[in-house]
Amino acid sequence: MEKTVGKQSIRFEEAIHLISAASIAGKKEGEGPLGKLFDKISADPCFGMETWEKAESAMQRSAVETALEKAEMESKAVRFLFGGDLLGQLIATSFGAEELGIPFFGLYGACSTCGESLALAAMTVAAGFGDPVMAVTSSHFGGAEKQFRFPLEYGNQRPLSATWTVTGAGAFLLSKKGGRVRIPEVTIGKVVDYGVKDSLNMGACMAPAAADTIERNLEDLGREPEDYDRIITGDLGYVGKQILLDLLKGRGIDIKEQHMDCGIEIFDRESQDTHSGGSGCGCSAVTLAALILPKLTSGEWKRVLFVPTGALLSTVSYNEGQSVPGIAHGVVLEHC
Amino acid sequence: MEKTVGKQSIRFEEAIHLISAASIAGKKEGEGPLGKLFDKISADPCFGMETWEKAESAMQRSAVETALEKAEMESKAVRFLFGGDLLGQLIATSFGAEELGIPFFGLYGACSTCGESLALAAMTVAAGFGDPVMAVTSSHFGGAEKQFRFPLEYGNQRPLSATWTVTGAGAFLLSKKGGRVRIPEVTIGKVVDYGVKDSLNMGACMAPAAADTIERNLEDLGREPEDYDRIITGDLGYVGKQILLDLLKGRGIDIKEQHMDCGIEIFDRESQDTHSGGSGCGCSAVTLAALILPKLTSGEWKRVLFVPTGALLSTVSYNEGQSVPGIAHGVVLEHC
Numbered sequence: 001m002e003k004t005v006g007k008q009s010i011r012f013e014e015a016i017h018l019i020s021a022a023s024i025a026g027k028k029e030g031e032g033p034l035g036k037l038f039d040k041i042s043a044d045p046c047f048g049m050e051t052w053e054k055a056e057s058a059m060q061r062s063a064v065e066t067a068l069e070k071a072e073m074e075s076k077a078v079r080f081l082f083g084g085d086l087l088g089q090l091i092a093t094s095f096g097a098e099e100l101g102i103p104f105f106g107l108y109g110a111c112s113t114c115g116e117s118l119a120l121a122a123m124t125v126a127a128g129f130g131d132p133v134m135a136v137t138s139s140h141f142g143g144a145e146k147q148f149r150f151p152l153e154y155g156n157q158r159p160l161s162a163t164w165t166v167t168g169a170g171a172f173l174l175s176k177k178g179g180r181v182r183i184p185e186v187t188i189g190k191v192v193d194y195g196v197k198d199s200l201n202m203g204a205c206m207a208p209a210a211a212d213t214i215e216r217n218l219e220d221l222g223r224e225p226e227d228y229d230r231i232i233t234g235d236l237g238y239v240g241k242q243i244l245l246d247l248l249k250g251r252g253i254d255i256k257e258q259h260m261d262c263g264i265e266i267f268d269r270e271s272q273d274t275h276s277g278g279s280g281c282g283c284s285a286v287t288l289a290a291l292i293l294p295k296l297t298s299g300e301w302k303r304v305l306f307v308p309t310g311a312l313l314s315t316v317s318y319n320e321g322q323s324v325p326g327i328a329h330g331v332v333l334e335h336c
Numbered sequence: 337m338e339k340t341v342g343k344q345s346i347r348f349e350e351a352i353h354l355i356s357a358a359s360i361a362g363k364k365e366g367e368g369p370l371g372k373l374f375d376k377i378s379a380d381p382c383f384g385m386e387t388w389e390k391a392e393s394a395m396q397r398s399a400v401e402t403a404l405e406k407a408e409m410e411s412k413a414v415r416f417l418f419g420g421d422l423l424g425q426l427i428a429t430s431f432g433a434e435e436l437g438i439p440f441f442g443l444y445g446a447c448s449t450c451g452e453s454l455a456l457a458a459m460t461v462a463a464g465f466g467d468p469v470m471a472v473t474s475s476h477f478g479g480a481e482k483q484f485r486f487p488l489e490y491g492n493q494r495p496l497s498a499t500w501t502v503t504g505a506g507a508f509l510l511s512k513k514g515g516r517v518r519i520p521e522v523t524i525g526k527v528v529d530y531g532v533k534d535s536l537n538m539g540a541c542m543a544p545a546a547a548d549t550i551e552r553n554l555e556d557l558g559r560e561p562e563d564y565d566r567i568i569t570g571d572l573g574y575v576g577k578q579i580l581l582d583l584l585k586g587r588g589i590d591i592k593e594q595h596m597d598c599g600i601e602i603f604d605r606e607s608q609d610t611h612s613g614g615s616g617c618g619c620s621a622v623t624l625a626a627l628i629l630p631k632l633t634s635g636e637w638k639r640v641l642f643v644p645t646g647a648l649l650s651t652v653s654y655n656e657g658q659s660v661p662g663i664a665h666g667v668v669l670e671h672c
Contacts, residue, residue, distance in 0.1 A: 003464045004415065008439045010465045051656050079340065080524060088424025089650035090444045094527055098661050103344045103524035105452060106444040108426045116441060120456065127463030128339045129346050147652070188416060188439035191430055314425035316483070320387050325434050
């Protein structure tokens with residue numbers, strides 16, 4: 001069987017299994033539509049630590065430990081850890097990974113990192129380089145606002161196109177065998193830049209990358225949208241969703257029936273004041289662990305395309321007037 | 337043959353070849369001991385752009401393009417790009433990768449990223465997921481000082497333990513066949529934290545991680561230091577070198593004869609005012625491309641262990657009083 005398929009996809013000779021997953025979320029996420037599905041919800045936004053960054057590290061560790069507990073494994077059994085977050089120099093992950101003592105690959109793909117980590121973890125297991133392998137990603141509302149936007153105390157007004165960074169961490173344990181969900185293929189994204197410069201409209205920045213990766217996945221694997229029960233983007237939100245549907249329609253691809261967005265699922269638009277939806281590495285990660293995987297495990301869904309989306313900006317690039325390019329990685333998930 | 341060896345190493349069934357490499361460096365690096373060995377030296381620290389960050393992106397692109405030219409290939413022939421830099425949210429790499437149009441994995445391992453990118457690129461080629469695959473890393477003195485330390489205009493005094501961030505980018509093209517240098521094994525590092533908090537003594541922060549990875553490599557692969565012509569760390573500098581030698585000696589491992597450090601090689605200590613030496617993702621990358629690979633290609637060296645070292649700090653973690661953990665990845669390089 002060909003391993004490299006089309007221009008950007010990889011098909012594993014034997015699909016890689018997701019044998020365990022865990023989701024840790026913050027209070028606001030716990031009050032949202034997915035609240036009852038998370039493994040743990042912390043009422044304390046600092047997760048018992050003194051800073052948001054340490055809180056995020058603690059949340060990541062908790063996600064990894066919970067996934068290990070479910071698989072009845074210890075961290076020393078894990079061969080490699082692929083992890084990332086939104087913070088400059090990945091400090092949440094670096095400090096989180098330290099205590100775990102697992103050989104570590106640090107990744108940055110903004111909010112697409114969940115897809116990047118799953119793809120690389122699956123590639124590593126498939127090649128026989130390690131088994132099991134862990135993938136973990138996280139984001140924290142307080143840490144992200146501090147890093148990218150305004151001090152929380154300033155209480156800035158948020159435009160309706162803005163998304164709300166999810167406080168959450170998702171961890172996934174991958175192996176050659178076990179569990180009821182497997183990864184048969186992945187599609188690796190390119191950096192796509194339509195020149196959008198509005199960091200408070202990240203859905204618009206990321207939608208072109210999502211469209212590119214979805215189109216590439218369908219073409220590389222010879223599939224139609226109907227071949228998926230759901231095509232699930234990471235955090236385009238309401239604004240980005242419409243742009244994605246329009247962009248793909250212009251290319252003759254209609255995914256209206258299949259499309260779902262983690263950023264839309266995670267918060268209640270009316271009651272939670274989250275405007276365009278949720279975002280952050282943690283958004284797609286906790287939605288995958290809490291909502292998507294259980295539906296695949298039960299067989300309610302047979303096959304989905306999971307496409308975490310990232311907006312590649314920093315305060316430096318923004319202040320220097322650069323655009324916000326996007327990237328999206330596609331992970332095919334199947335019931336088995 | 338076993339693919340996973342010992343606790344942290346991978347042995348490829350067939351060693352992966354480095355078929356092309358390129359080094360782009362700044363003016364100061366060009367005036368140093370390796371000056372004549374670089375592919376290109378830019379007299380303009382901005383590489384024709386208006387900001388240091390854009391300069392770094394331009395330098396990365398130039399490294400990739402030069403490596404492709406040497407291999408007589410176009411970027412569309414490259415299946416995947418593994419890349420990273422020191423800047424928050426990897427903006428140098430993201431904006432550099434954009435124009436190349438290659439499916440992209442963003443990596444962050446601070447100055448160890450050169451090792452991380454080579455390891456993942458080799459793993460991807462070895463597994464048959466893509467061929468050729470490109471690895472690229474860079475750093476820029478101006479961008480790094482702005483990001484991590486003081487405005488250049490401030491002209492702060494630098495302690496003697498401080499290193500000088502190298503302005504440079506190195507790109508490496510990996511394939512199953514070709515060239516005279518191959519990668520038979522890699523050793524993936526763990527995050528190691530000895531509690532050092534001095535961001536102006538990064539050698540001390542990273543030496544424990546380097547010691548850990550070197551010890552692990554020797555143990556996993558059943559080798560002695562003498563089995564390597566050189567054991568080459570990334571950017572420990574003079575201060576970190578001594579700590580590394582002492583730490584390993586305490587564990588019964590003497591690498592004094594084999595040890596070399598890219599940060600020490602790249603600048604002239606007396607005339608260039610660089611104190612403890614060079615550092616940055618670009619330091620190990622350009623030294624590998626310009627100095628190490630030619631010696632392996634000619635057969636002067638038969639086998640070396642290349643160990644880029646990273647200090648996992650950000651201004652946020654530093655300002656919040658956190659320590660600076662280190663990480664180091666080992667890549668074995670052989671003449672063939």
